[in-house]
Amino acid sequence: xxxxxxxxxxxxxxxxMMVGVSSxxxxxxxxxxxxxxxxxxxxxxxxxxxxxxxxxxxxxxxxSIPFLILMVALIPFTRxxxxxxxxxxxxxxPLTLAATPFFARIAEVxxxxxxxxxTEAAQAMGFHRWHIIWHVLLPEARPGIVSGFTITLVTMINxxxxxxxxxxxxxxxxxxxxxxxxxxxxxxxxxxxxxxxxVTLLQWCxxxxxxxxxxx
Amino acid sequence: MVSMSIPEASVWPDAAAxxxxxxxxxxxxxxSKRYAGQPxxxxxxxxxxxxxxxxxxxxxxxxxxxxxxxRCLNRLEEPTGGRIVIDGTDISALTARQLVEWRRSTGxxxxxxxxxxxxxxxxxxxxxxxxxxxxAAARARKVDELLALVGLEAWQHAWPAQLxxxxxxxxxxxxxxxxxxxxxxxxxxxxxLDPETTRAxxxxxxxxxxxxxxxxxxxxxxMDVVHDLCHNVAVIDQGEIIExxxxxxxxxxxxxETTRQLLNPNHHALPASVATRLTAYRQHHQSRLLVRxxxxxxxxxxxxxxxxxRITGEITLIYSAIEWVDNKPTGQLLLLLxxxxxxxxxxxxxxxxxxKLEVLGYVTGD
Numbered sequence: 001x002x003x004x005x006x007x008x009x010x011x012x013x014x015x016x017m018m019v020g021v022s023s024x025x026x027x028x029x030x031x032x033x034x035x036x037x038x039x040x041x042x043x044x045x046x047x048x049x050x051x052x053x054x055x056x057x058x059x060x061x062x063x064s065i066p067f068l069i070l071m072v073a074l075i076p077f078t079r080x081x082x083x084x085x086x087x088x089x090x091x092x093x094p095l096t097l098a099a100t101p102f103f104a105r106i107a108e109v110x111x112x113x114x115x116x117x118x119t120e121a122a123q124a125m126g127f128h129r130w131h132i133i134w135h136v137l138l139p140e141a142r143p144g145i146v147s148g149f150t151i152t153l154v155t156m157i158n159x160x161x162x163x164x165x166x167x168x169x170x171x172x173x174x175x176x177x178x179x180x181x182x183x184x185x186x187x188x189x190x191x192x193x194x195x196x197x198x199v200t201l202l203q204w205c206x207x208x209x210x211x212x213x214x215x216x
Numbered sequence: 217m218v219s220m221s222i223p224e225a226s227v228w229p230d231a232a233a234x235x236x237x238x239x240x241x242x243x244x245x246x247x248s249k250r251y252a253g254q255p256x257x258x259x260x261x262x263x264x265x266x267x268x269x270x271x272x273x274x275x276x277x278x279x280x281x282x283x284x285x286x287r288c289l290n291r292l293e294e295p296t297g298g299r300i301v302i303d304g305t306d307i308s309a310l311t312a313r314q315l316v317e318w319r320r321s322t323g324x325x326x327x328x329x330x331x332x333x334x335x336x337x338x339x340x341x342x343x344x345x346x347x348x349x350x351x352a353a354a355r356a357r358k359v360d361e362l363l364a365l366v367g368l369e370a371w372q373h374a375w376p377a378q379l380x381x382x383x384x385x386x387x388x389x390x391x392x393x394x395x396x397x398x399x400x401x402x403x404x405x406x407x408x409l410d411p412e413t414t415r416a417x418x419x420x421x422x423x424x425x426x427x428x429x430x431x432x433x434x435x436x437x438x439m440d441v442v443h444d445l446c447h448n449v450a451v452i453d454q455g456e457i458i459e460x461x462x463x464x465x466x467x468x469x470x471x472x473e474t475t476r477q478l479l480n481p482n483h484h485a486l487p488a489s490v491a492t493r494l495t496a497y498r499q500h501h502q503s504r505l506l507v508r509x510x511x512x513x514x515x516x517x518x519x520x521x522x523x524x525x526r527i528t529g530e531i532t533l534i535y536s537a538i539e540w541v542d543n544k545p546t547g548q549l550l551l552l553l554x555x556x557x558x559x560x561x562x563x564x565x566x567x568x569x570x571x572k573l574e575v576l577g578y579v580t581g582d
Contacts, residue, residue: 115328115330117326117328117330118330118332120292120326120330121324121326121330123292123319124290124292124319124322124323124324124401125319125320125323125324125343125344125391125392125394125395126316126317126318126319126320126344126347126348126395127316127344127347128316128347131347135332135343135346135347136332139332139334139335140332140333140334142334213334215333215334215375215376215377216333216377
């Protein structure tokens with residue numbers, strides 16, 4: 001294989017690693033956050049105004065910082081966590097911190113859309129509160145959560161390209177160095193095509209899964 | 217502060233009239249509820265007794281407080297005053313954890329069914345057992361039994377979205393019965409259903425009441441539901457119980473205007489053409505007396521033959537509405553009598569022909 005093709009494969013792999021790992025972490029961290037945001041509200045299952053407001057504030061804080069600035073601002077933190085500020089693993093830290101509150105807010109909306117009547121019915125049938133979260137809220141919101149996660153993945157592909165600009169590698173880095181700095185149109189176009197295919201594929205899979213899970 | 221000692225009579229007004237009914241199951245004493253930030257009480261000094269095995273209807277217009285009342289019975293709403301004792305348990309004294317356990321002895325069905333869309337019919341029915349820690353084999357047996365009871369064996373693997381409204385409510389009923397409750401609360405259970413489906417669901421509820429001896433408390437704004445299903449009824453208006461008693465009694469002889477309107481908006485309406493010609497005194501020698509015979513289930517039968525034997529001449533039927541509730545005739549006949557009858561004498565001439573006789577006046581001309 002030609003070096004160009006090798007470079008492309010390596011870049012694609014880097015992007016998939018960055019996006020995959022940060023999104024998986026966002027799912028693992030953001031979903032509990034979304035649940036807490038929903039059930040800690042006033043008059044809800046676990047009312048806790050302090051936690052609700054505090055968490056909401058943190059989420060808003062991270063959501064309001066543009067990713068490029070967040071990435072730079074987090075450099076000391078990133079170095080402390082992964083020991084370097086360069087490469088795929090260094091990019092995973094800011095990507096995760098951007099993706100988690102983003103996904104938490106989307107999942108929160110899906111969880112809020114679950115009919116209050118279902119919670120009430122579950123209470124009337126003698127469900128404990130955590131039963132309601134596990135057996136009612138999460139399964140009922142699942143199609144929306146899957147759609148939200150798809151959106152998060154696509155957004156993270158975008159963000160990872162920006163991370164590429166500060167040395168994270170990946171498709172963004174490839175397009176930036178070869179396409180922008182060396183005016184190599186062929187690399188630029190190839191990267192764009194690969195990104196379009198990647199996003200289209202992800203969106204298609206996400207939509208399909210969401211539809212499969214939706215029995216409403 | 218409302219006094220906690222309530223005279224027995226306020227809870228059991230029909231104790232004398234209803235000596236055969238079972239032991240008390242639900243006792244509501246001086247119940248009140250005010251929502252935070254609201255200037256008036258949603259419920260005011262509610263006193264009700266519901267006996268074991270009864271089908272007890274609570275009827276009222278929307279906003280009357282009936283929904284708040286039934287939701288207080290399993291503490292989906294927290295009362296702000298008074299006491300609810302169910303099966304000897306003062307439910308307002310239960311801790312949050314005890315309440316969860318206690319609720320398993322009570323079933324509830326809802327106007328909009330509230331089935332989980334992400335679970336199949338079978339899973340919906342099974343879930344309350346699962347969260348209660350019932351082993352899989354026992355769960356399967358119970359679910360099979362209930363699927364048979366509500367007639368949905370063929371639909372057990374369908375999703376709720378694939379079912380009709382009536383089928384969804386059947387799932388709701390099966391789900392409400394998984395813990396073999398002794399009390400079933402029905403929150404407008406048929407209000408989202410068409411008349412035919414409503415009848416089928418009511419028949420199912422009646423069967424459950426009879427076969428499983430489950431006390432049913434239901435709220436509705438539809439008088440037909442109370443009429444077809446309930447034994448006893450309470451009428452609620454602006455947060456207060458304004459009337460209550462056996463259905464045949466309330467139905468046939470409503471004491472309150474609100475009750476009359478709920479029962480039948482046209483219950484007392486004369487045809488307009490008659491009403492405009494109605495006067496208190498005889499205007500003409502051909503004026504005819506208009507009488508209303510009321511049947512209130514107290515023993516009189518609408519016996520047309522007896523009527524014809526007692527009075528002579530032309531008897532014109534203006535309006536008739538007789539319903540048989542609990543095998544007792546209830547309703548009324550509006551009759552125009554022959555022109556030789558007089559208001560003063562007709563009450564003796566027609567004595568005991570009906571439970572109540574009202575002379576409305578004279579109608580002149582055609």
